[in-house]
Amino acid sequence: MQRPPARERLLRAADRLLFDRGIRATPVDELLREADVAAATLYAHFGTKDGLVAAALEARADAWRRVWDRHIVEAADDAERLLAIFDALADYRTGVGGAARWCAFLAASAELRDAAEPIAAALAEDTALLGExxxxxxxxxxxxxxxxxxxxxxxxxxxxxxxxxxxxxxxPVAVGRRVAAAAIAAAEPLSPRA
Amino acid sequence: MQRPPARERLLRAADRLLFDRGIRATPVDELLREADVAAATLYAHFGTKDGLVAAALEARADAWRRVWDRHIVEAADDAERLLAIFDALADYRTGVGGAARWCAFLAASAELRDAAEPIAAALAEDTALLGExxxxxxxxxxxxxxxxxxxxxxxxxxxxxxxxxxxxxxxPVAVGRRVAAAAIAAAEPLSPRA
DNA sequence: GTCTATAAGCGGATAGAC
DNA sequence: GTCTATCCGCTTATAGAC
Incomplete structure (x- = not known):
């Protein structure tokens, strides 16, 4: 039973605390206690608290993308592939993303009016991936x-x-999926039951 | 050209700064400077910063409800009455609610993990009004x-x-309205063009 | 060489005293 | 209305342990 290195412990603690309690609401001291790491180690690895926040967001983006990928691949047809984002979300929330209250990226946007560069980039990437x-x-x-x-x-x-x-x-997932399905039905050029 | 009383100036300053820059991101000093009011006056009227936040949220809820009311009354039929919330939102955002970045209530929820009583009540009321x-x-x-x-x-x-x-x-308003309209079409027991 | 423990500097924010 | 006591959070310095 090896203990993970300090960097890894910090990222896990950040993911657990930052996106549940809030970024500004979580003092560095609590992150250090949760990770059982000394302050100097955090600043050696990530530079600042913001650096850790950005790294935690990027890790979250990767995990989310992988879950979404899987659900797209498993979907049966075009409509199901478009709706797979909701199945992926339900899956993600009960799995790797369990701690977050709603959405780590939107929450960071809401909390940090003018996010520093590494953080802003992570937020923009999330929305860009969704759009594309x-x-x-x-x-x-x-x-x-x-x-x-x-x-x-x-x-x-x-x-x-x-x-x-x-x-x-x-x-929300069930309602969101239904709403999206209705939008699909309204957008199909062919009649729904053709 | 009378100058409004300190309480009123504080509420206006709060509405302008709190919901644009963020609640935690706005120090009391800035509210005081914007309102041109002394610290003691704020604490005499509202007790704490939280008290001012709650009062500003309640004022916002009232203004929003009035705008929504008007658009419901002016709507032509059942579907338009249900969709009036989007027209009201567009109206509200260019008018009384102009400063807010997105939604004062959701933003407060996001920023304040466990909101103090007066704030939590304002948030719950907003969602309750919407639901009913x-x-x-x-x-x-x-x-x-x-x-x-x-x-x-x-x-x-x-x-x-x-x-x-x-x-x-x-x-977002245009897309949201379209999405809601599709949900209405899907929910109508009669065929859409009957 | 990576990590820990401790402590302290420093700016900023709240609240209340005067 | 000003002024200030107090607290809190981020960061760094120092010195030492595995």
Missing amino acids: RLLALARPIAGDRAPELADAVLLAYTGTLAGFLRGSPKD | RLLALARPIAGDRAPELADAVLLAYTGTLAGFLRGSPKD
């Missing part, structure tokens, strides 16, 4: 109107995440 | 399935707000 992927997945369904469909699904996904923050509706 | 009203407005459209339709519209509305935070899609 959803657009590609919407193309076979909506053709020329794929941008509108992708926007609709992005909004439903974002609404699902913020639904966790609001505490309503009760099951 | 949307349900009542969904009833004539969806009948027994009104709860599901109300959930869908709430999620689209929440997604619109969080869309401003994310910076995508470009025009």
Whole structure:
């Protein structure tokens, strides 16, 4: 039973505390205690608290992308592939991303008005990945109107995440998926039951 | 040209700074400077910074409710009444609520993990008002399935707000309205063009 | 050479005293 | 209305342990 190195322990502690309690609400001291690491070690590895935050966000982005990938591959048809983001989200939240209250990236955006460079980059990457992927997945369904469909699904996904923050509706993933499905139905150039 | 009393100046300064730059990111000193008020005056009126935050949130809730009211009354039919929340939002954001980055209530939720009592109450009230009203407005459209339709519209509305935070899609209100309209179409027991 | 323990500097924020 | 006591959070310095 090897103990992971300090860097790894710090990242895990950051993921557990930062995105559950909040970034500003979590003092460095608590991160150090949770990780059982000395202050000097944190600053040697990450430079500043912001550096650790950015590294934790990037780790989260990687984990999320992998889960989403898997659900896209496993989906049965075009519509299911576009909706796979919701199944991936449900999966992610009960698995690797369990600690987060809603969405680590949106929460960081909300908390840090003008995020420092490494953090801002992580946030922008998340939204860029969502936009690009959803657009590609919407193309076979909506053709020329794929941008509108992708926007609709992005909004439903974002609404699902913020639904966790609001505490309503009760099951944001289920509602978000239904809403996105309705947007797909409205966007299909062919009649729904053709 | 009378100068408003200190209490009023504080509330205005709070509304302008708190919900634009963030609650934790705005020091009391800045509120005092913006309002041109002495520290003692703030603590005499509101007790603590939290007290001022809660009062500013309540003022915002009142203003929002009035704008929403007006758009519901002016709407032409059942569907338009349910969608009026989006027109109200567009109106609100260019008017009284202009300063806020996305949504004062969700932002406060995100920033303050365990909000103190007066703040938590304001947040809960906002979500309760949304839930009750949307349900009542969904009833004539969806009948027994009104709860599901109300959930869908709430999620689209929440997604619109969080869309401003994310910076995508470009025009969250337009996309949110379209998404909600698709949910209405899917929920109508009668065929859409009957 | 990586990590730990301790302590202390320093800016900033809240709250209340005067 | 000003002024200040007090606290808190981030960061670094120093010295030593595995």
